[in-house]
Every structure is written in structure tokens, then in C-alpha cells.
Amino acid sequence: MAETTDLFPPQTPAVVIDRASMTYTVNSDEKRPSPGNVLGRVMRKIAGKESTVQIEALKELSLVAYHGEAIGVIGLNGSGKSTLMNLICGKIQPTGGAVYASSTPIMLGVSAALVPDLSGAHNVILGCLAMGLTRAQIEDRHEAIMELAGLGSSINLPMRSYSSGMSSRLRFAIAAAIDPEILIIDEALNTGDDEFRGRTKQRMDQLREQAGCVFLVSHSLKTIQDLCTRVIWIDKGDLLFDGDTETALGWYRKYTKELAGGDRFAAAKIRRRMQNTLETVSVEPLQPGRRKSVGA
Incomplete structure (x- = not known):
């Protein structure tokens, strides 16, 4: 791993997630009778009398990201990856726990401008x-x-x-x-030729050398393998793995292979193994004077 600058000694936290969780309340017709009565459902929606359900987009999760790290975030669609990134950058507030950052995270998403x-x-x-x-x-x-x-x-x-x-x-x-101190890239580097990936890796290495912290969400395991020093694996809102890139990708490939082959029992076994071997993180505060609640 590249050395950090004097501004941030080694193992200085950039992002601290302290038992954060995210639950959404959404409308649902699931418990309503007469499912074929479309007009009735429409009238209930207009009258604001729909049933609501709780969806746990992200279950209680703790982790510490350090300056100088490039962290890959993997998981199937709907696993909670983007929810976690939105919590880190302050776009949404957690329904439980807290998220802290040493500076305002920048999300790769200037599309609005x-x-x-x-x-x-x-x-x-x-x-x-x-x-x-x-x-x-x-x-x-x-x-x-x-x-x-x-x-x-x-x-x-x-x-x-x-x-x-x-x-x-x-x-x-x-x-x-x-030159952001904390950069979040969500599903933006899944395309591109070898030359572009090479330039991307060089730029991300420069950010890390400047004590930057990068989060990269991608379905391209090759991109994660080439660019990341650490991997977080999220599945159905649960944190399954946090650690070595090669180890994470190896188990993730086995997991998705079992799911693709229809063997959900074997996939569930891998999932339990990951949860049982996940180490409890020690959440430490940021440096004095640099503690900041994201989005507050």
C-alpha cells in the first residue's frame, strides 16, 4: 500500500461507520383484498389509505475506512451498495447509528451539473x-x-x-x-479499454499517495481486482466480508456461481460461512478536531 503523507499518519480513519442502518417505509398493496380490483387500488392510493411495509435496505453495519485505501464494494443488485455510498456521502441519513468522515466525501456524479x-x-x-x-x-x-x-x-x-x-x-x-480526500465512485468504471483502466489506476494510486480514500462500487470484478486494496461484500443488506481483495473475490465468485446454477443451499452455506468468519470491527473516533457527522 502506498505511504500516506505527513498530514495523515498511517491508519488514520477517513470514514467511520458506527452501527449504521437504513430502513425505508414504502407503500404496498400486498395485504389488501381483491387484488384484481384495479380501480379500488387506485382509489386507495389517491385517498392515502395504502398499506405500508418496512424494507431494511442496510442492516446494522460498522466499519472504518483509512486514508490511503482503495475499497471495492461488491454485491448483487439490490444488496445495499448504493445505499451505503449515499450514507457515506451524506445524501441520506441513517435510521440507526451514525456515519462520520474527516472531510466532505465527493461522489462521482456530477451529471446533474x-x-x-x-x-x-x-x-x-x-x-x-x-x-x-x-x-x-x-x-x-x-x-x-x-x-x-x-x-x-x-x-x-x-x-x-x-x-x-x-x-x-x-x-x-x-x-x-x-484531489478529493474521500472519493466515491458508484457503477461508473464498468466500461473502458485497457488504456483507460491503466490511466484510472494511475490516478487512483495518486489519490491514495496523497492520503485519499476511494470507494469503488462495481460489478466488474476485474476492475475491483486491479484497482482496490480492500473489498467490502454486502448481500441483502448484510455485511458478509471486509478484507483482502483476492479472498473476497474468490468467495464471491463461488457464491454467484452457485446461485447461477440454482443451488441455493450451497449459496446459503457460503453466506453463513462469510457471516461466521466476519470479524467485529473496533470503531474508533476520528482525530480530534476532524470529527464530522456526514450530512449534518
């Missing part, structure tokens, strides 16, 4: 301005952003003409331009 009808080059300026960079800072980092995105002459075309992979490259290049 980007305009599809404008060129990629113009969107670089918009995205950087949205993240708080000055004109002088944008000008100073413009060449590095363009090089990392690697879009060539396409940078002058409207973003609506970009493929999903090209858009992901540009968003990553913009987000990584501000």
Missing part, C-alpha cells in the same frame, strides 16, 4: 465549477482532465452523442480533478 447538448469540453468547465473550482484552477488542471478522459476529438462533440463508457470517462476525469 452537465448539459447533454453542450460539448464535453464545455461540460468539463461546468462540472468543475459545480465542484467549487475557480476558473484559474480549472485552467490549470484542464489538460490533465482531458488526458485522463482520453476522448480525443470527441471532447468537442455534444455529450448526448457519447456512449455510456465515454460519459463515464468524462465524469471520472472531472471528479478526480479536485
Whole structure:
């Protein structure tokens, strides 16, 4: 692992999650009689008389992420990965427990500030301005952003003409331009050629060397393997594994293989094994003067 700067001694927490959980209350027709009566269901919805159910998107979870780490987050669709990332960056507040960060986490997702009808080059300026960079800072980092995105002459075309992979490259290049202390990348690097992955790894290594902490959510296990120093595996809202990348990916591949083959008994056995071997984390406070409740 790359050494951290003098600003953050080794094993200095960047994110502390203390028994955080997230439960949503949603409307449901499940317990209502006469399921075929569409008009009745519509009228109940209008009158606000629908039944509600509790959904545990994320069960009680504790972990500590340190400066200088690149943490991969894996799990099947609907497992709670994005919920965890939204808790870390402060987009939502946990219904239980707390989340702390040493600085405001930046999520790779400047899409709200980007305009599809404008060129990629113009969107670089918009995205950087949205993240708080000055004109002088944008000008100073413009060449590095363009090089990392690697879009060539396409940078002058409207973003609506970009493929999903090209858009992901540009968003990553913009987000990584501000040297964030805590960067969250959610499902944005699943596409791209070997050259782009190489540039991405180089940039993430630079962030880690500067004592940055990176969370990467991806279904691409190759991307996780190449870029991450640690892996968190979440399944059905439960934390199943937190540790070595190779070990995590090995068990995850076995788990998904059993599910794909229809052997849910074998998959459940792996799941229990992961839960039984998961070590209890010791949640430590951030450095004095740097403790901050995310989203508060």
C-alpha cells in the first residue's frame, strides 16, 4: 500500500461507520383484498389509505475506512451498495447509528451539473465549477482532465452523442480533478479499454499517495481486482466480508456461481460461512478536531 503523507499518519480513519442502518417505509398493496380490483387500488392510493411495509435496505453495519485505501464494494443488485455510498456521502441519513468522515466525501456524479447538448469540453468547465473550482484552477488542471478522459476529438462533440463508457470517462476525469480526500465512485468504471483502466489506476494510486480514500462500487470484478486494496461484500443488506481483495473475490465468485446454477443451499452455506468468519470491527473516533457527522 502506498505511504500516506505527513498530514495523515498511517491508519488514520477517513470514514467511520458506527452501527449504521437504513430502513425505508414504502407503500404496498400486498395485504389488501381483491387484488384484481384495479380501480379500488387506485382509489386507495389517491385517498392515502395504502398499506405500508418496512424494507431494511442496510442492516446494522460498522466499519472504518483509512486514508490511503482503495475499497471495492461488491454485491448483487439490490444488496445495499448504493445505499451505503449515499450514507457515506451524506445524501441520506441513517435510521440507526451514525456515519462520520474527516472531510466532505465527493461522489462521482456530477451529471446533474452537465448539459447533454453542450460539448464535453464545455461540460468539463461546468462540472468543475459545480465542484467549487475557480476558473484559474480549472485552467490549470484542464489538460490533465482531458488526458485522463482520453476522448480525443470527441471532447468537442455534444455529450448526448457519447456512449455510456465515454460519459463515464468524462465524469471520472472531472471528479478526480479536485484531489478529493474521500472519493466515491458508484457503477461508473464498468466500461473502458485497457488504456483507460491503466490511466484510472494511475490516478487512483495518486489519490491514495496523497492520503485519499476511494470507494469503488462495481460489478466488474476485474476492475475491483486491479484497482482496490480492500473489498467490502454486502448481500441483502448484510455485511458478509471486509478484507483482502483476492479472498473476497474468490468467495464471491463461488457464491454467484452457485446461485447461477440454482443451488441455493450451497449459496446459503457460503453466506453463513462469510457471516461466521466476519470479524467485529473496533470503531474508533476520528482525530480530534476532524470529527464530522456526514450530512449534518
